[in-house]
Amino acid sequence: MTTATSTATSTPEGRTGAISTVAELLSRLGLPSLGPGPPWLTQARHESAEWAIMRGFPTLKDEDWKYTRLGPLLDVPFERAEAGAGHRISPATVDALTIDAASTRLVFVNGFFAPELSSITELPEGVTVTNLASVLAEGGALLEPFFSHPFSEFDHAFTALNTCLFEDGAFIHLPAGALVTAPIELVFLSEAHGSPVVSNPHSLILASPGSRVAVVETYAGTTGAITCTNAVTQVVLGEGAQVEHYKIQDETDTGFHLALLDVRQGPESRFSSGSVALGSKIARNEVRVRLEGEGAEAAIDSLYLPCADQHHDNPILIEHAAPRCTSRQLYKGIADERGHGVFNGRIIVWSGAEGTDASQTNKNLLLSDHAEIDTRPRLEIFTDDVKCTHGAAVGALDEEALFYLRSRGVPHEAARALLTYAFAREVLDLIPSESLRAHVETLVAGRLLTDDVGTGARSDE
Amino acid sequence: MMLQIENLHAAIGDNEILRGVDLEVAAGEVHAIMGPNGSGKSTLANVLAGHEAYDIAGRVLFEGQDLLALSPEDRAAAGVFLAFQNPVEIPGVGNLYFLRMALNSVRRRRGLEELDVMGFLALARERMKLVEMDESFMSRSVNEGFSGGEKKRNEILQMTILEPKLAILDETDSGLDIDALRIVAGGVNALRRPDRAMIVITHHQRLLDYLVPDRVHVMAAGRIVRSGDKDLALELEEHGYADLSQETASDRPATVGATP
Numbered sequence: 167m168t169t170a171t172s173t174a175t176s177t178p179e180g181r182t183g184a185i186s187t188v189a190e191l192l193s194r195l196g197l198p199s200l201g202p203g204p205p206w207l208t209q210a211r212h213e214s215a216e217w218a219i220m221r222g223f224p225t226l227k228d229e230d231w232k233y234t235r236l237g238p239l240l241d242v243p244f245e246r247a248e249a250g251a252g253h254r255i256s257p258a259t260v261d262a263l264t265i266d267a268a269s270t271r272l273v274f275v276n277g278f279f280a281p282e283l284s285s286i287t288e289l290p291e292g293v294t295v296t297n298l299a300s301v302l303a304e305g306g307a308l309l310e311p312f313f314s315h316p317f318s319e320f321d322h323a324f325t326a327l328n329t330c331l332f333e334d335g336a337f338i339h340l341p342a343g344a345l346v347t348a349p350i351e352l353v354f355l356s357e358a359h360g361s362p363v364v365s366n367p368h369s370l371i372l373a374s375p376g377s378r379v380a381v382v383e384t385y386a387g388t389t390g391a392i393t394c395t396n397a398v399t400q401v402v403l404g405e406g407a408q409v410e411h412y413k414i415q416d417e418t419d420t421g422f423h424l425a426l427l428d429v430r431q432g433p434e435s436r437f438s439s440g441s442v443a444l445g446s447k448i449a450r451n452e453v454r455v456r457l458e459g460e461g462a463e464a465a466i467d468s469l470y471l472p473c474a475d476q477h478h479d480n481p482i483l484i485e486h487a488a489p490r491c492t493s494r495q496l497y498k499g500i501a502d503e504r505g506h507g508v509f510n511g512r513i514i515v516w517s518g519a520e521g522t523d524a525s526q527t528n529k530n531l532l533l534s535d536h537a538e539i540d541t542r543p544r545l546e547i548f549t550d551d552v553k554c555t556h557g558a559a560v561g562a563l564d565e566e567a568l569f570y571l572r573s574r575g576v577p578h579e580a581a582r583a584l585l586t587y588a589f590a591r592e593v594l595d596l597i598p599s600e601s602l603r604a605h606v607e608t609l610v611a612g613r614l615l616t617d618d619v620g621t622g623a624r625s626d627e
Numbered sequence: 628m629m630l631q632i633e634n635l636h637a638a639i640g641d642n643e644i645l646r647g648v649d650l651e652v653a654a655g656e657v658h659a660i661m662g663p664n665g666s667g668k669s670t671l672a673n674v675l676a677g678h679e680a681y682d683i684a685g686r687v688l689f690e691g692q693d694l695l696a697l698s699p700e701d702r703a704a705a706g707v708f709l710a711f712q713n714p715v716e717i718p719g720v721g722n723l724y725f726l727r728m729a730l731n732s733v734r735r736r737r738g739l740e741e742l743d744v745m746g747f748l749a750l751a752r753e754r755m756k757l758v759e760m761d762e763s764f765m766s767r768s769v770n771e772g773f774s775g776g777e778k779k780r781n782e783i784l785q786m787t788i789l790e791p792k793l794a795i796l797d798e799t800d801s802g803l804d805i806d807a808l809r810i811v812a813g814g815v816n817a818l819r820r821p822d823r824a825m826i827v828i829t830h831h832q833r834l835l836d837y838l839v840p841d842r843v844h845v846m847a848a849g850r851i852v853r854s855g856d857k858d859l860a861l862e863l864e865e866h867g868y869a870d871l872s873q874e875t876a877s878d879r880p881a882t883v884g885a886t887p
Contacts (some may be wrong), residue, residue: 570715570769571725573676574785575703575733584728588719588768 185240188218188323195246195331203302207467210313211330217317218326228322233508233540234450234479239422244394247333247363252280252331255355255388261385264351265605270295271351276393277333277365287348292341295350298370299334312370312400320454320483324424328398332368335399338609339370340377340402349380349412349602356386356393356421365392366391371411375404375432381411382602385425387418394422401427403435405459412602413441415449416609419474423449433459433488440597442606443470443478444532444613457484457491457519464493469593470503471613472537482511486552490521498593499530500586501537512544515552522549531563531589535583587614628688629654629824630793633826635685637667637674646669646849647685652793655821659835659860660828662846663868668828669712671846672797675826676709677702689793706792710782710799719767722781725769726751730788754787758814776807783814794818795826800834806887812837832864861864 183332185191189489194217195326223240224231260273260283268402272295273283273458279297294301313329356368371381387393395417403409417423423446429437445450455464470478484493509528530539541558563585564605571581597603637645652658660668665792677699684830687694689705717725720791730750731741738783742750751765758780772780779799786794792887796815815825815838827838835843835857843859844851847868853859 212631329694329872564715564717567677567717569676569699570711570717571720571729572699573703573709573711574725574729574789575700575736576725576729577700577732578698581700584720584725585717588717590721 177341188222191240191327192219192330195244204305204307204310206222206310206557207302207306212543213314214317214326214329218330220325221317221323221326224322224324227605230320230452230481231322233506233510234448234477239394239448240394242362242394244423245361246365246472247276247278247330247365249274249278249333251357252278252283252358253358254357255280255283257283259355259388260353263353263355263386265382266348266351269348269351271353272297272336273353274334274336274365274367275355275357275397276363277335277367279334289346290344293344293346294337294339296337297334298332298337298368300608301337308369312402324396325426326399328366328368328396328426331396332398335367335369335397337370338379338381339372340374340379340407340497342374343376344374344379345377346379349382349410349599350380350381354383354385354395355388356391356395356417357388358391362392362394364396367395367397367432369397369399371399371401371409373401373407373409373435375405376406377404379410380599381409382414383412384414384416385423385445386414386416387421389418390420391418392420393418395424397425399422399427401429401437403429403431403437403462405432406434406585407432408436409438409560410598411437411439412597412606413439413451414606414609415441415443415445415451417445417449419445419447421446423451425450426454429453429455429464429490431455431457431459431462431464434461435459436463438465439467439499440593441468442593442610443472443480444466444609446476446478448477448479450481452481452483454483455485455493456487457493457512458487460488460490462488462491464491465596466494467496467593467596468498469590469610470497470499470507471502471590472499472507473502473608473613475504476572477506477508480510481507481512482509484511484513484524484526486513486515486519486522486524489519491519492523493525495526495528496593496596497528499528499539499618500533500590501530501539502533504534504536504538506538506540508539509541509543509558511542512546513554513556515545515547515549515554517548519549520551522552522554524552524554528558529589530558530560531586532560533563533586583615587611590614628652629690630694631686631687631688633675633688634670635683635687637670637681637683639681644681644849645674648846648849648851648853650844652726652824652826654792654824656841657819657825657827658836659840659843659857660826660846660851661830661843661860661863661868664858666846667849670710672712672795672826672828675702675795676707683805700732701736703789704733705793708789708791708794709787710779710786710794711795712797712799712801714770714773714778716771716773720769721763721765722769723748723751726765726785726788729785733789737826751788754784757787757817758784759810760784775802776804776810779803779807780814783811787814789819790818792822793824793826795828797828798830799827800829800831808834809837810865832860835860
């Protein structure tokens with residue numbers, strides 16, 4: 167692992183590098199170093215830059231940003247990441263982050279594809295798993311609709327900046343009926359070998375009708391590096407397609423993580439997302455799901471564990487735009503020390519989406535007097551005949567359960583850890599793949615369980 | 628003397644629940660504590676196990692050691708066990724994992740070697756037979772979705788595994804049908820030993836048919852107001868507590884323990 171050495175001295179307390187406008191940031195970062203690319207992409211990048219400059223950075227006055235202060239991020243004199251940082255990463259580092267050594271994995275370092283760290287196993291005929299830049303280099307006419315679209319009221323400067331600045335990302339395409347059984351692993355590493363760097367990975371997962379795939383995104387960083395990841399992942403599901411999506415956000419605690427998972431679902435498609443947020447100084451994990459085809463189903467589960475001075479913000483937007491769709495959210499937060507967790511979940515049931523069944527649950531555990539949780543479930547319904555439920559709770563550990571465990575001889579700290587882990591387990595138990603669940607359990611147990619408790623709490627043996 | 632309770636008071640805020648309890652229990656004895664609802668029986672049990680909700684005054688010696696100075700986990704390690712009246716459900720914590728962790732925590736502090744999974748399973752299987760529990764209980768979360776009777780049996784199972792010196796059973800018989808009562812009492816009887824004492828809190832004479840006490844005490848309004856041998860339980864069964872609740876400790880001082 168490398169550590170940043172020179173940056174801290176060049177920016178005492180940050181203010182020297184402070185950025186106040188999008189235009190300033192763009193002039194510092196410069197345009198993408200990828201070369202011209204197809205003309206429509208150049209056009210899209212210019213338009214998104216203009217839109218971002220016009221729109222400006224979000225402020226605390228924006229409904230969806232009211233809990234996340236950007237000051238600490240804009241204070242850092244970020245530079246654009248250079249290609250080629252992959253050679254500073256050892257394969258062992260990547261191995262430690264992957265779930266199955268035999269799986270197909272694409273590794274990106276600071277947003278650039280690192281083929282030397284990646285491996286692609288045999289895939290069913292017609293299935294493409296590669297890096298986005300290589301598809302764009304060949305023209306990528308099919309991709310134009312995913313970049314050349316007008317920004318919506320839900321977009322903000324960072325999604326536009328991603329379009330403007332992205333270097334690379336994953337490209338997964340499944341033809342109709344294709345089934346990929348083993349999860350495809352996407353690893354995004356942040357590495358700063360000097361100045362703080364920003365990267366903008368952009369990934370596309372296109373699941374044609376009747377296809378099925380599981381994808382794991384892992385975000386991690388090298389210790390001590392000051393990095394910012396501004397990631398966008400688009401997922402498009404055709405009729406009857408099934409996509410299981412997982413995300414592990416374990417960036418370094420000196421890093422920043424801004425991400426958007428943008429999902430569009432066709433009729434009868436099934437999308438699930440399970441994520442766990444462990445890392446970053448400030449992380450914002452935005453999820454937007456648009457149910458566009460009749461009978462589509464989405465299940466979004468997440469566990470966020472802010473501790474120390476971490477900030478984990480979870481803005482969610484579920485749009486029911488077609489009849490008889492189902493959506494479910496289970497978000498659980500555990501805030502310790504001075505950690506701050508935010509659940510900002512919005513469900514919109516558009517006119518015509520009759521038969522909607524939407525539910526939203528947010529439960530939080532506060533482990534310290536200085537920790538903070540903000541929870542804000544929002545329902546906006548523009549049609550009749552819908553079933554929507556939502557609930558939010560913030561609480562401390564159950565004192566009676568603590569006493570029960572202690573009265574059996576379990577030491578206080580271990581009893582607390584055991585109950586905390588038990589709270590998290592509800593989300594972990596929803597991960598169907600055993601190897602993936604074990605991988606995530608190890609990460610979560612590493613955070614929540616003391617040595618005294620051990621990882622045996624993960625299973626019933 | 629294994630347990631000596633002297634002038635024990637316990638209050639939550641302004642509400643004084645225990646108002647000077649005196650009790651002595653010697654090794655090998657079974658003491659029954661009876662009394663009307665609200666007389667402080669469960670509070671006494673909770674205070675002995677180390678519940679932190681109470682303001683406490685008085686003195687409790689357990690094998691000569693100041694019990695009130697110990698944390699709940701240290702009391703468990705020292706050999707105190709409370710079978711709860713209403714065992715709490717703990718979703719997400721596996722029964723087997725919890726039990727092994729509890730036993731190993733206690734063994735570690737008693738200077739014994741910890742049991743590995745196989746060693747623990749062998750012990751647990753043997754003890755589960757005593758309370759007629761099948762192994763499916765082990766893979767469930769602690770008490771989650773257990774029936775009332777299953778919870779009580781799980782308490783007794785824990786007791787048989789942790790092998791305490793002093794077991795306090797708080798209304799372990801309540802809500803049990805006659806078969807469950809027989810099973811629970813069988814588990815408790817299997818644990819009776821000359822070096823182990825039990826305090827059995829109950830409303831009914833019924834349990835005492837299976838578990839014959841050496842001493843019977845009656846609690847009312849936060850004190851022990853009467854003590855006697857097993858015949859006292861029969862007398863209470865016949866006449867109820869009505870006239871007892873009027874009595875005070877000074878009217879009829881508690882004769883304590885089975886001191887020779």
